[in-house]
Structures are given as C-alpha cells and as structure tokens.
Amino acid sequence: MKNVRKVLVALAFSDYARGTFMFAADFAKCANAELIVANVINERDVESVRTISAMGYDVDGEHYIQNIKAERARILEDIIADSDMPPERIRTIFLVGNPMEALLNLIVEEAVEVVVMGPKGRTDLEHVLVGSVAEKIFRRSPATIISYRDDTIAKRMHKRFRQR
Numbered sequence: 001m002k003n004v005r006k007v008l009v010a011l012a013f014s015d016y017a018r019g020t021f022m023f024a025a026d027f028a029k030c031a032n033a034e035l036i037v038a039n040v041i042n043e044r045d046v047e048s049v050r051t052i053s054a055m056g057y058d059v060d061g062e063h064y065i066q067n068i069k070a071e072r073a074r075i076l077e078d079i080i081a082d083s084d085m086p087p088e089r090i091r092t093i094f095l096v097g098n099p100m101e102a103l104l105n106l107i108v109e110e111a112v113e114v115v116v117m118g119p120k121g122r123t124d125l126e127h128v129l130v131g132s133v134a135e136k137i138f139r140r141s142p143a144t145i146i147s148y149r150d151d152t153i154a155k156r157m158h159k160r161f162r163q164r
Contacts, residue, residue: 004031008112010038010103010137013072016118018079019150024116025085027146031114035085037076037092038106040099041068069094100136107143116146119153 009024011017021037028035046065072094080090095102107115117134138145149157 002113004028004033004113006036006110006112007031007033007114007116008036008038008103008107008110008143009116010040011076012099012118012133013039013075014118016148016150016153017075018082020116020118020148021076021079022083023146023148025083025090027114027116028089029085033089033114035090036106036110036112037090038103039072039076039092039094040102041065041094041096042099043097046096065096099133100140103133103137104140107141112143114144114146115141116148118148118150 007024007028009021011020025035027033073092076092080087093106095106103115106112115137117137119134134147138147
C-alpha cells in the first residue's frame with residue numbers, strides 16, 4: 001500500500017460536518033498526511049441571489065459569497081479547535097461552482113489520494129442513502145473514497161437490514 005500524503009474532506013456543513021471532519025482528521029493524522037478541507041458554495045445559490053438583486057432587492061452575489069465563507073470559516077474554526085489534528089497540517093479551500101465538478105477538479109489538481117465524505121449534504125432526505133453529489137463523486141473520483149457514517153446513520157442502516 002502506498003503512503004497517503006493528502007486527504008481531502010469535503011464538507012457541506014450539514015449535521016454530519018463535525019463527525020466527518022473528525023474522522024478525516026483522525027485518518028490523516030494516522031497516515032501522517034496533509035488534510036485539505038474543501039467546501040463548495042453552489043453556483044445555483046449564488047445565481048439565485050443575483051437574480052433577486054436584479055429584481056431590485058438589496059442583496060448581491062459577492063456579499064453573499066463573502067458572508068457564507070465567513071460563516072463557514074467560523075464553524076470550521078470551532079471544529080478544528082476540537083480536533084487533535086495539528087492546525088499547520090490543515091488547509092482550507094472554499095470554492096464557488098458546481099459541487100461535483102469543483103470537487104473532482106480539486107481531487108485531480110491537488111493529487112489527493114483519499115477523500116472522506118459524509119453520505120449526505122445539506123438536504124438530509126431521510127429516504128435517500130447517499131446524496132447526489134456524494135454518489136457522483138463515488139462513481140467518478142480517481143481517488144479512494146471513504147464514506148463516513150455517524151451513529152444515527154449506522155443505526156438506521158443496521159435497522160434497515162435487520163428488517164429484511
């Protein structure tokens with residue numbers, strides 16, 4: 001097995017973000033690897049804000065992006081502070097675009113060997129096992145993917161299979 005030098009954790013800042021980060025940080029620390037934390041602000045959301053602005057409302061896309069980045073950076077700061085991962089081995093990247101395309105490009109550009117993702121993003125639909133972005137990344141990524149499961153999801157999956 002080759003040495004893992006770079007681990008990417010893709011966070012959508014859902015309810016799973018803290019657990020997903022902690023798992024990825026533990027994995028990266030054990031592998032003595034750099035941890036890249038990536039978050040993609042969906043370009044659809046930014047376009048919606050720009051459309052509202054064009055209608056005369058007092059909002060604009062750039063301020064929206066800045067505010068989202070600042071809010072997510074604050075949340076991430078708290079999560080990082082609770083981890084054992086040395087901060088100097090963590091790099092944070094915020095992108096704007098199509099989440100799936102942006103993450104795949106980042107995986108290739110950064111030569112990431114392992115990606116850690118939660119099973120779902122911000123739309124936590126109870127009946128969906130894997131979010132659409134995660135599912136597409138799982139199918140297309142050139143890097144190994146680890147799908148993090150928190151206790152709630154693990155219990156739900158155990159229950160689902162015991163019922164059969």
